[in-house]
Every structure is written in structure tokens, then in C-alpha cells.
Amino acid sequence: MPKTIVNARVTFRKSPIHVMEQFTFHNVDSAMSSFCNHAELDECVIVQTCNRVEVYGAADTFNEEKIRRTWASLAGLDRDAFKGNIEVSKSTDALNHLLRVATGLDSMVVGEEQVLGQVRSSITDARKCGTSGESLNTLFDRAVRVGARVRHATGMNKGGISVGSMAVKLAEDAHGRTLEGQEILLIGTGELSTLVAKSLKHHGYPFSVASRTLHRADAFCSSNGGEPVKFESILDDFGAYSVIFVATTAPYFMVTAEKVASSRRRDSTMIIDLSNPRTVEESVSGIEGVRLVNLDEIAGIVERNVKERESKVEDAERMLTDELPVLEASIKRLEAEPIVAGVFRHADEVRRRELAKAMEILGDVDEKTARTLADLTRSIMEEIVAGPIEHLRHASEQGDDSTLKAAQRLFGPPAD
Numbered sequence: 001m002p003k004t005i006v007n008a009r010v011t012f013r014k015s016p017i018h019v020m021e022q023f024t025f026h027n028v029d030s031a032m033s034s035f036c037n038h039a040e041l042d043e044c045v046i047v048q049t050c051n052r053v054e055v056y057g058a059a060d061t062f063n064e065e066k067i068r069r070t071w072a073s074l075a076g077l078d079r080d081a082f083k084g085n086i087e088v089s090k091s092t093d094a095l096n097h098l099l100r101v102a103t104g105l106d107s108m109v110v111g112e113e114q115v116l117g118q119v120r121s122s123i124t125d126a127r128k129c130g131t132s133g134e135s136l137n138t139l140f141d142r143a144v145r146v147g148a149r150v151r152h153a154t155g156m157n158k159g160g161i162s163v164g165s166m167a168v169k170l171a172e173d174a175h176g177r178t179l180e181g182q183e184i185l186l187i188g189t190g191e192l193s194t195l196v197a198k199s200l201k202h203h204g205y206p207f208s209v210a211s212r213t214l215h216r217a218d219a220f221c222s223s224n225g226g227e228p229v230k231f232e233s234i235l236d237d238f239g240a241y242s243v244i245f246v247a248t249t250a251p252y253f254m255v256t257a258e259k260v261a262s263s264r265r266r267d268s269t270m271i272i273d274l275s276n277p278r279t280v281e282e283s284v285s286g287i288e289g290v291r292l293v294n295l296d297e298i299a300g301i302v303e304r305n306v307k308e309r310e311s312k313v314e315d316a317e318r319m320l321t322d323e324l325p326v327l328e329a330s331i332k333r334l335e336a337e338p339i340v341a342g343v344f345r346h347a348d349e350v351r352r353r354e355l356a357k358a359m360e361i362l363g364d365v366d367e368k369t370a371r372t373l374a375d376l377t378r379s380i381m382e383e384i385v386a387g388p389i390e391h392l393r394h395a396s397e398q399g400d401d402s403t404l405k406a407a408q409r410l411f412g413p414p415a416d
């Protein structure tokens, strides 16, 4: 029997973020080892992101109760905490779930890019940790390939879906597709500013960050990039910047037409007000050379992009329907591989033995003849075993245990 693949998960679908956080593992490497040691899993991979905590396991048989108990003990939870939060899938359903995760079909926003990288790094971590083996390596490697292919083929990953990265993209488009050479200012150090900063950093653009306290701007920059600047100094000197992102919850107009006009020393300035309610005075847009973009405009583009992605879901689902049986077959085929290796080894041993005898009889032969004989025997041997090997792999895919057992008896190690 091939190993059963199991997936136990707590995700945003059943649990709000603050509840989901209780199920996270503080040390993922040691958690994967604990599942192998205490939950009777032969292999384990954990995928943990801000929207999901998922345990994937491979075992001859699996014990759901032990998985829950190990999880509860690692996260310091009562077992009752799982009620209504955990979902468990196995075999085909578990494979299908991972394909959906990798493709971004199970994400809050369809086609979300990050999760594919997170699935990829989860299997890399498990390999390093030694908790994944043939089954989960095959499953994850294939899921990552399928995830990338489906996104690319359907175009489901196209179009920005984060207000932060979309704001940066709009600014780029307005400056000939790059912000290189622009003086960029980000006002705010909250959640949305973090997204803007990430996008700026990702593109390698230098930027300044202002917050009401320099200390907060400092802390923000040390984790998100950027150079902290004094809040008071920027309020009277907006003219020093050509691109200004504003993302604060200030209950007043922080950027006024008067201040912008009085500090103008550039031909063009773009101000992107991401705040709601607005913190940039609308009349700023009346100043020559100043372009004001507000949240409604950006949110509108993001919404159109999300709808565009959602229109690709059906195509992606269709592709996964075709991919699932191929993935299932490759997992099932793994069972035949040790037997296939045995058949091959046995045949090759016979070939080498007989070849050695023939060489001895022939005595001194030149290098060309020796190579020809070796190649000849190898191709005869490969031709002979190709058919049976194909049958074995097919039997494995079909779950034909009796054929596999017979082959195991014939070509496996001798019974005691």
C-alpha cells in the first residue's frame, strides 16, 4: 500500500485571525519532528502563513487523535480548542487541497502570489530538517510546479491586489514606469505604510519615512527599510519630495494646499493619499504640476484586478481537475520504485556476471570490442526489463497489490 497523505489545517476559512494565531507553531522545525515522533507520521511538512497553519503528513496509517494531541501540546492548547477550527483531509482530498493552496485558489484573494513561495520554502525547510521523504517531496515539488503553471497559463496572478503595491505602481506609471531618481516620502508607520514600504523596498527605491515621533519612524525603518526623517521638518518642506505617500489616521488635513504651494520647488509632484478619511486637502490638486491621487482611485483599480482574477478561477479549476489524477498516479507509483530498483539490480547483476565470463573466454580484447559488448548486453537487459517495469508501475498506480507482492517475492531480498 502506498503511504496515506493527510492534511490537518486551521485556516482563515473557519477561524478569525486572532483565533488562528493560537494554533501557530513557534518553532516549525521542531514541530515537524514532534509530529513524526509523537503522531506516528513517517513524514511531515508544515505550511504556516498569516492565513493558515497546515500540517501535511505521510504514513502507512494515520491517527487523527494523535495529530490533534501533538498539535495541542506544541501550541499549548486545550484539545477542545480544535472544535470547529480544524479541518482534516486525506488521500485525494489532501492532494487536491495542496494544489489549490499552491495555485492561490484557497487564498483570501484569488491567485495571491506569496503563498506559492511559502509552499516552496515549507518543503525546503522540511528537507533540511529531514522530516520529509519520497512521498511529501514528490507531492510538494509537483504542487509547486502545478501552482506556477496554472497561475501563468490563466493569468490569475496578473494585476496588483494590494493597495500598497498598487499605489507604488501608479506612481511608477506616472514617472515612466520607474521611481528611480525620485525623492520619495512616506508619511505614516502603520499597517498600510508597511505595505507601501515593502513594495518600495522590493523595487530598490530609496525613501524617507516620517512619523509623529522619530523613535517610531526609526523602528519602522529598521524592519521595513527607508530613512527616518523628522515630522516637523517635512511639514514645511513638501517641496523636497517628488512622490509623497500619505497613510495616516490623522483626523485633520496634514498636507494642505497652502503648505504645498509655499514649499514648491519642483516641476511636478505626485501625492498619493491612501488615508480614509483623507488627510490631503483636495485643493492641492489645483496647484500647477501637482497630481493628487486618492484611495478611491487606487481601490477601484484593485477591485477591478480582483474581479479579473476571479474570472480566471474556472479555467484554473479545470486545469487542476486534469492535474490531480497525474499527481495521484505519481504518488502511487512511488510504491513500485523500490521493486523496480530490485528488478533492475537483479538483471544487471546477471548481465555483469555473464559479461565477465564471456570476457574471460575471449581473453585479450581491444577497448572498442569490450565497450561494444558491454553496450550490447546493457541494451538487451534494458529491453527485457522495460516491459515488466512498466507493468509494475501500472500495477502500483492501479493499487494492484498482488502483482506488486509477487514481484517483491521474485526480485526483493530473500525471505528469512
Ligand SMILES: NC(=O)c1ccc[n+]([C@@H]2O[C@H](COP(=O)([O-])OP(=O)(O)OC[C@H]3O[C@@H](n4cnc5c(N)ncnc54)[C@H](OP(=O)(O)O)[C@@H]3O)[C@@H](O)[C@H]2O)c1
Residues within 6 Å of the ligand: 163, 188, 189, 190, 191, 192, 193, 211, 212, 213, 216, 247, 248, 249, 250, 251, 254, 274, 275, 276, 277, 295
Ligand atoms: N490598513 C489597510 O490595509 C488600509 C487599506 C486602505 C486604506 N487604509 C487607510 O490608511 C490609513 C492608515 O491605515 P493603517 O491601517 O496604516 O492605520 P494604523 O496601522 O492604525 O496606523 C495609523 C498611522 O497614522 C498615524 N497617525 C495617527 N494619528 C495621527 C495624527 N494625528 N497625526 C499624524 N499621524 C497620525 C500613526 O502615526 P504614529 O506612528 O505617529 O502614531 C500611524 O502611522 C487609514 O486612514 C486607513 O483608513 C488602510
